[in-house]
Amino acid sequence: MADHHYDAIVVGSGISGGWAAKELTEKGLKVLLLERGRNIEHIKDYHNAHKEAWDYPHRGEPTRQMKADYPVLSRDYPLNEQTLGMWADEQANPYVERQRFDWFRGYHVGGRSLLWGRQSYRWSPADFEANQREGVAVDWPIRYEDLAPWYDYVERFAGIAGTREGLDILPDGEFLPPIPLNRVEKDVAARLEQSFGGRRHLIHSRVANITQPKPEQNRVNCQFRNKCWLGCPYGGYFSTQSATLPVAMATGNLTLRPFSIVTQVLYDKDRGRARGVEVLDAENGQTYEYTADVVFLNASTFNSTWVLMNSATDVWPGGLGSSSGELGHNVMDHHFRAGASGEIEGYRDTYYFGRRPAGFYIPRFRNVGDDRRDYLRGFGYQGSASRERWDREVAEVSHGAELKQALSQPGGWSIGMTAFGEMLPRHANRISLDHGVTDAWGLPVLAMDVGLGDNERAMRRDMVQDAVDMLEAAGVQNVTPEEGDYAPGMGIHEMGTARMGRDPATSVLNAHNQVWDAPNVYVTDGACMTSSSCVNPSLTYMALTARAVDHAVRELKRGNLA
Template identity: 75%
Template sequence: MADNVYDAIVVGSGISGGWAAKELAEKGLKVLMLERGRNIEHIKDYVNAHNEAWNYPHRDVATQEMKALEPVIKRDYPLNESTYGMWESHQTSPYVEKKRFDWYRGYHVGGRSLLWGRQSYRLNEEDFMANAKEGIAVDWPIRYNDLAPWYDYVERFAGISGNRDGLDVLPDGQYQPAMPLNVVEKDLAKRLQKAFKGTRHIINGRCANMTEPKPEQNRVNCQYRNKCWLGCPFGGYFSTQSSTLPVAMATGNLTVRPFSIVTRVLYDKDKKRATGVEILDSENNQTYEFKSKIVFLNASALNSVWMLMNSATDVWDGGLGSSSGELGHNIMDHHFRVGASADVEGFEDKYYYGRRPSGFYIPRFRNWGDDKRDYVRGFGYQGSASRTGWNRNVAEMGIGADLKNTLSEPGSWSIGMTAFGEMLPNHDNKVYLNKAQKDKWGLPVLEMDVEIKENEYAMRKDMMNDAVEMFEKMGLKNVRGYDADYAPGMGIHEMGGARMGRDPKSSVLNAHNQVWDAPNVFVTDGAAMTSASCVNPSLTYMALTARAANFAVEELKKGNI
């Protein structure tokens, strides 16, 4: 646009940023999408999409050099050869850990929509009311019915596969046919129903992998390759590149500018409105300003918080949106890495098709209905049953033809599942600017002061013990419970920091995701979450974004913002 002026600026190109760009551009606004990282073009730039482990020099295992360079990413699965360079380096973008926080970031066009786990669940009615009922944090300013039509809308477009299971704890949506459970999972689902008299359920995972094509989006259904994190050349799962970005670009209303680090939102203190954003071009280190009528912050929860903290500091010491004292507080994740595994006898004559990129789900059953525990909220399980393959260790067949023959047949069946538990919003769990330490571009970094509290620790006992009990009651063998190393951030579901609420004295955003102190600034990524539920949050970000974009355009038409 002439003179760098647009109707709307969207900061970030991940799951929520892609949705914001699509919705605003389709409604006729001239939109600028700013991405701090490099561009990744659909299909062309998925350089490892067809590689197998043996195509990598070290068989897709992190090298000692990689581990030395990436002290944070090495803590979990993201560090490997196939996705190396996709997760942001601690060398260029460090942060300070007052308490351990594992922050996994995707700084490139598409963001973590290229890397996410794709599990897609709705929050339920109780999730939006629990804070108020229990006197925890603040009340959500919306209820399930406010978001339900937007869940419908984004599910239809994104292509979510799943069953309509009729469970209040996990509302049904607009689904393509589910990815089927395998033969062992189907049998265990029946055993679980019988053992717990219908109060617990193994259901098909609901995921953003399509089982039917979407020719109008040039997307083909999932090919059961299970290489989603390498980029899908078929468009088989929802990502910015395969879904929202092409639609937005087709309008002719969208401009995408990579290598653009938004350093602050420009704020007019007289009009109490944002006027645009300032960026630092990460390639030439030059500063530019872009003007707009509205700004959507979708840079992922903690980066959106960082931008607010770094904005309008001449008006508020704590930054734009800090007048409530809540900016940067109430950080949440889903605590996990606790569950069980077991061996399944029989079914040696059964197998399954392909590499299914999803599994089963056991919805929350604790503190639901008549169940009451010594903690609040609950958890759900994600897992799968499978047979060991050629890469298993067969000690008694360690060499020669016997080894080859043994590995040409599938091994025994086993099952494993991990619980994902709700983390309560707590004012003491916070992030803030550390101006003493700078990143590669001389910008202040975030300092993390977040930990799980007594409620989460109490919940984790049930998360393991219930998994063990269920497997034992299903009649499984060698049941093994575990509670592995977990630190906030590991769930890659960071939420909070700019929560929605009903009162500008206790929240950063209102019911339409507007910053109270600048109503033409919208935050619709994880930062907006008032509580976390126990289900994967990305579908909720999509719905909140579509809803807020619709509202923003209507308000623009009315001249209110």
């Protein structure tokens, strides 16, 4: 017997889960929102939001003990004193690396919506058509036109700062005023336009930092503190806590249950429908069942797929949604850490206001129009120009009053950019359950077997060289090509493993994000992605989720999900 029945269950409270909860409750459904980690309350639990470097025992830097406790996080910037406790406990939540995979997870209410980079771009029509045109993987079952009104909808609510540019490769949206470019960035933008005949564009970043207040959401505009990853007490950026969760709670239709690890979707094979989920309480170890008419899986790309693979194994050994043989396959990320930087002479009389949470963006220009490369797809650049601060080294002055005086003045200007490249979906890139390794609750863990292909490796050469060429064309001095250590997962944009498609024989989900084998189960986080584009994916997750909820509620009313 179920412990409780709801109209809908949402698994996961991050960007897509928060949207699912908001949309379902606003449409009148009684909803249970399940989160495997602890609760973090807006404002009250942002303990480090007002701290500076000197407020931390080690000035914010990771300690040896932290590196021992978080060996994966220590590979990159996420491990630091400021966000300690905001990332999943690696000792309690291990995974197996058949190939190196840097999996950075946030197990708490809000998930990575509290930690994300906020870059928010629409996919282009070409992104939805590329698989079919190039014979890669399977065709998307939707096109840009299907998602465009939902992009409009989520942008207006979330608040996206940006500018309309009229570029086919990067569609315009419903924008708030942009976070401004500084003088150097504006000049570099003009030089690039001239040097490349208007074929390359340096534009304002499009980010989910509101530049005008949203009083109806109790959100104040961005304060230019650049402390977003610590939780914003002003609600200056979009997160579950600041935006979707308060709306869902205000309806009176939401029940939030943290410390709830969903171990499987409960499947009724006679009806061919899910009847709810099984939950393992992370605190007391007890198991509970909750039933619902519809289930939304938004536990993050890999965890949603973990739940599917651990469900209905008496019917399908590979789990619910595995009948196509594609569940767990086609892992994608955005490969990055390839670009260039340099120094800019002059502008010593110019500075900028505050600490911007964003810089500039250069949209994709490779394999666009009549440009053809020896690889498929392309990449875009994120970057910024700034002046060196007090923490720079002053070679001419080693100590004393002269050093203090030198450090009280801003240093020279520099500019840098890194490309984010599209990773093709390949069946060989996969995750699977490893029953030989278990987590702190005795559950099987995921094994990662993901690597870059020849297409990505060929692309990375241009990602570096094009950055060098553009900076040199813009008059930047001492340009240095840069290609750092990258492994899949490091982009924190993991996608795929339960892809959408047109045919149940080759995909896990249909055009409305329903599991072919259980149409009252929807998956709208990164697991659903059929390809990866080269732009940050979170805005697309939001739009897909709002669209899927609209479909689910209509189907419930028609009795098609019973």
